[in-house]
Amino acid sequence: MQKMTVQWMETHQASLYLVGLALGACAGLLLPAAAGPAEAAILPVLALLLYVTFLGVPFGRFGPAIRDWRFVMTILVVNFLAVPVVVWVLSRIVADDQVLLVGVLFVLLTPCIDYVIVFAGLAGGDEQRLLAATPLLMLGQMLLLPLHLWLFVGAEFVAAVEFAPFVEAFVLIILIPLAAAALTQCAARTRAGRVVVQTATGAMVPLMVATLAVVVASQVAGVGAQLGSLLRVIPVYILFAAVMVPIGMAAGRLGGVDTAGRRAIVFSGVTRNSLVVLPLVLALPAEFDLAPLVVVTQTLVELLVMVVLIVLIPRLIPGRRR
Structure with missing residues (x-):
């Protein structure tokens, strides 16, 4: 009965995410x-x-994932060379309003390190290699975000930004769950451990539904109250996703990456680090009080885009996983 329920949820996952x-x-x-x-x-x-x-994620195969230099180099090029160019061009739409500009830059210049792994896996992307690239993606955005903000906004603004929440989010969202999962896999040699792993993995779809629900519930009222001001950034976010899908597909193909890796690269290029950068934006001076809602608006747009891409990407990049 439990197995049938899990299979049903996996079959209807896109509809459940919309719910x-x-x-x-x-x-x-x-x-x-x-x-x-x-x-x-x-x-x-x-x-x-x-x-x-x-x-x-089978941790025994984690080493080969790290050593896949084609995948790693391609995902870094997409996120730290292609994305800044696309963001600079699209951000000209709101360049006359510094508050909107700052919110857009913060969220679009930072590649996602958390639920992108889930969405990519649901679309047949390679979670192992994407997880292996996470520390590099995190380090890259910590080092390059100040540089990009300095280039796009100015040195005076960069001096007012506190970057400590990056490290805190990385520890809470990535390192602790990763260590707990590794320990659980070690315990899976026992019967009780196998039951825990089976039960937990069967809860993937309900947990994703819960995540989507709490994110939207927490922010939708604030976004609705400022919708008139935030309407200008919505086309920027939609265009960003529309542009990054073909760029990710082309980069994966040129890099000689296999099907699962190319799907993961597309999701990494499209999905942004909104939940991690939100504390940074909340810590900005009072005159940037609208910037957090600019970031949250991206989250709401992106969640809808992700649900679409779960269905669309396997069709755009057909083939079996490695």
Whole structure:
């Protein structure tokens, strides 16, 4: 019975994710007081989701994933060479408003390190190699984000940014769930351990639905209240996703990466680090009080895009996983 339920959820996962988005939107709009608790639940739910994701990654094959230099170099080129050029061009749409510009730059210049692994895996992408590239993606954005902000906004603004939340988010969302998953896999040699792993991995779809719901519920009311000001950034985010899909596909093909790796590269190029950069943007001076909602708007747009890409990417990049 449990196996049939899990199979049913996996078969209908895209529809279930849309239900999660709808439930979150209804809760956030009808019960504004739920926004606070929902926001507090984002990091715990996301950490649990990634723990379950990491349980499905065979750590014994982690070494070869790290040594796949074609994949690693391609994903770094996409995120740190192609993305800044695309972002600079698209950000000209809001360049006359510094607050909107800063929010757009923060979120689009930083590649995702958390739920991209989940979405890529659901579309048949290679979670192992994507996970192996996560430390490099995190280090790259920590080093290059100040440089990009300096080039696009100015040195005075960069001096006002606090980057410590990057490290905190990396530890809470990646390192702790990763270590817990590794320990759980070691315990899976026992019967009780195998039951834990089987139960946890079967909860992937419900956890993703819960993550989508709490993210939307926590932010939809704030976005709705400022919708008039935020409408200008929505085309930027849609265009970014539309442009990065073919760029990721072309880069993977030129880099000689296999099917699963190319799918993962596309998701990495499209998906941004909104949940991690949000604390940085919240710490900006008071005159940038709209910037956090600019970041959150990207999250809401991106979640819808991800649900579409789960279905679309396997068709655009056909073939079996390695």
